[in-house]
Amino acid sequence: MSAPTSPVRSRIDHLRAAMRDANVQAVLVPSSDPHVSEYLPERWQGRAHFSGFTGSMGTLAVTPGKAALFADSRYWAQAEKELSGTGVSLVKVPQAAIRPALDWIVAELKPGNALSFDGQVLSLAAAQQVRGAMEAAGIQVKSDVDLLDAAWPDRPGLPDAKVYEHLAPEATVTRKAKLEGIRDAMQKAGATHHFISSLDDIAWLLNLRGADVTYNPVFVAHVLLDSRSATLFIAGGKVDKDLESRLAADGVKVSPYADAPRALAALPDGAVLLVDPRRITLGLREAVPSQVRVIEAVNPSTFAKSRKNAQEAEFVRRAMAEDGAAMCEFYARFEAALARGERVSELTVDEWITQARARRPGFVGRSFSTIAGFNANGALPHYRATEDSYAWIEGDGLLLIDSGAQYLGGTTDITRVWPIGRITAAHKRDFTLVLKGMINLSLAVFPRGTPGPMLDAIARLPLWQAGCDFGHGTGHGVGYFMNVHEGPQTISRAVVEPHMAMEPGMITSNEPGLYRAGQWGVRIENLVLNVPVETPEKGQFGDMLAFETLTLCPIDTRCIDRALLRADEIAWLNDYHATVRKRLAPLVTGVALDWLVARTEPI
Numbered sequence: 001m002s003a004p005t006s007p008v009r010s011r012i013d014h015l016r017a018a019m020r021d022a023n024v025q026a027v028l029v030p031s032s033d034p035h036v037s038e039y040l041p042e043r044w045q046g047r048a049h050f051s052g053f054t055g056s057m058g059t060l061a062v063t064p065g066k067a068a069l070f071a072d073s074r075y076w077a078q079a080e081k082e083l084s085g086t087g088v089s090l091v092k093v094p095q096a097a098i099r100p101a102l103d104w105i106v107a108e109l110k111p112g113n114a115l116s117f118d119g120q121v122l123s124l125a126a127a128q129q130v131r132g133a134m135e136a137a138g139i140q141v142k143s144d145v146d147l148l149d150a151a152w153p154d155r156p157g158l159p160d161a162k163v164y165e166h167l168a169p170e171a172t173v174t175r176k177a178k179l180e181g182i183r184d185a186m187q188k189a190g191a192t193h194h195f196i197s198s199l200d201d202i203a204w205l206l207n208l209r210g211a212d213v214t215y216n217p218v219f220v221a222h223v224l225l226d227s228r229s230a231t232l233f234i235a236g237g238k239v240d241k242d243l244e245s246r247l248a249a250d251g252v253k254v255s256p257y258a259d260a261p262r263a264l265a266a267l268p269d270g271a272v273l274l275v276d277p278r279r280i281t282l283g284l285r286e287a288v289p290s291q292v293r294v295i296e297a298v299n300p301s302t303f304a305k306s307r308k309n310a311q312e313a314e315f316v317r318r319a320m321a322e323d324g325a326a327m328c329e330f331y332a333r334f335e336a337a338l339a340r341g342e343r344v345s346e347l348t349v350d351e352w353i354t355q356a357r358a359r360r361p362g363f364v365g366r367s368f369s370t371i372a373g374f375n376a377n378g379a380l381p382h383y384r385a386t387e388d389s390y391a392w393i394e395g396d397g398l399l400l401i402d403s404g405a406q407y408l409g410g411t412t413d414i415t416r417v418w419p420i421g422r423i424t425a426a427h428k429r430d431f432t433l434v435l436k437g438m439i440n441l442s443l444a445v446f447p448r449g450t451p452g453p454m455l456d457a458i459a460r461l462p463l464w465q466a467g468c469d470f471g472h473g474t475g476h477g478v479g480y481f482m483n484v485h486e487g488p489q490t491i492s493r494a495v496v497e498p499h500m501a502m503e504p505g506m507i508t509s510n511e512p513g514l515y516r517a518g519q520w521g522v523r524i525e526n527l528v529l530n531v532p533v534e535t536p537e538k539g540q541f542g543d544m545l546a547f548e549t550l551t552l553c554p555i556d557t558r559c560i561d562r563a564l565l566r567a568d569e570i571a572w573l574n575d576y577h578a579t580v581r582k583r584l585a586p587l588v589t590g591v592a593l594d595w596l597v598a599r600t601e602p603i
């Protein structure tokens with residue numbers, strides 16, 4: 001019997017037929033939607049549909065004779081597995097960027113050939129890169145046709161989940177006040193109008209939440225603001241009459257989703273429109289009349305939502321305590337099951353950890369797909385167990401669990417590594433090096449306004465000194481009952497830009513790692529809050545910030561090589577565990593409390 005043919009081959013054949021009909025010799029399929037989202041509603045998961053690669057980042061390029069998927073090191077092992085038998089080749093790139101795909105297309109095409117991409121889903125900034133590269137090579141660009149529609153007959157429609165309000169007390173600032181704040185920023189920028197497409201910005205601005213994107217409490221919409229009113233462009237039936245009335249009371253009108261381009265096209269002469277070039281698509285930008293002056297800058301709401309106020313920070317602390325209590329319940333159950341000789345799989349971990357969280361007050365759902373990777377699976381930073389492919393947790397080694405939840409008062413994201421059976425000196429060395437990096441960053445003090453990328457090396461230093469490194473960023477921004485990934489801050493190797501400045505109230509992950517392909521992976525992750533700190537110089541050199549660790553869960557000391565830790569690192573760990581015990585002990589009982597006490601003993 002011959003091996004089954006991958007459905008991807010047939011899908012690409014259909015895509016190539018659409019290319020021939022449109023007279024184009026290449027098509028570019030990014031991981032994007034009309035809102036330039038990181039995580040996509042099903043309708044816009046074209047790159048996954050036509051390549052078979054399910055990772056959250058990557059770019060597909062197809063010509064009449066070749067198809068290539070461009071992915072960075074976080075996804076190489078996953079992509080190699082998922083692309084097997086599809087006819088799509090993996091091109092390994094150093095970081096998530098569109099340029100390598102453009103270079104590949106230029107090498108494959110001839111001057112006079114044509115490249116197609118859907119201008120309705122590619123950001124203005126990325127589209128400008130595409131046009132520049134193709135123009136230099138004499139290649140035509142067609143951005144006004146969506147070839148995926150022709151090649152994807154059963155393509156999903158727009159998501160239809162209802163929108164709901166994020167209410168007080170967890171919603172600490174009113175919708176009206178947020179709108180006024182954004183209008184103040186518009187006025188300072190010299191804009192009369194502001195168009196917003198990014199879904200988390202819209203959800204934050206209007207104190208609304210939805211379920212159009214898995215794990216992210218957002219909804220598909222656009223917003224157009226002027227000095228007095230706002231229009232929410234959203235599919236019919238998603239906003240009920242009562243909510244529509246409450247929005248109207250705050251000056252927000254509801255209009256059909258498809259009307260957004262027409263509203264941009266109808267902007268009056270003399271209007272000055274503020275848009276974020278990385279968060280608006282080429283198609284929407286081209287709808288703006290030429291007589292309208294356009295200001296390109298980061299959305300003001302991106303800055304505003306990243307800086308949690310004092311009340312929001314307190315709700316986040318409470319959510320972290322509830323999340324930590326759930327972790328205690330899960331890990332106590334997990335370790336007891338292993339001790340009894342029960343068979344536990346990576347899938348069981350996901351099931352049990354979600355059950356524990358669901359019992360906590362304010363729980364809404366997971367904030368991303370749980371990563372539970374035992375031994376070699378833990379070496380894949382974005383691994384996900386499925387019903388078709390998972391490991392049993394038995395024998396000896398390390399188990400990495402990266403998970404998170406959405407609560408009405410905050411979003412969590414935590415990674416811990418646990419010893420299973422006997423572990424080796426090599427396991428302990430790797431774990432301790434990662435721990436040293438995490439503690440290094442936890443102890444950092446830095447001037448307010450420091451770009452986040454400048455802090456990245458602090459976490460990497462202990463690993464670099466040992467000749468090791470990791471391929472992902474050290475930290476990403478985290479939302480407030482919002483997307484688990486948000487900007488503008490990042491602690492990574494990103495090229496430094498002014499909007500990446502660290503400011504009070506920002507929440508960022510602290511998650512260095514170390515991965516040995518085919519063996520094991522280590523990542524230890526806490527969320528941290530930027531807080532002002534007093535220094536002996538008392539402000540003579542400007543305001544200083546430090547990190548308050550928000551995450552509350554023991555770090556398994558059985559994995560530590562104590563000889564590799566300095567006295568100040570041991571002191572930090574013991575102080576952290578004392579805080580974890582103090583905060584969580586009132587929230588757990590029985591075996592969960594016993595587990596907490598045992599795992600927070602000082603070393």
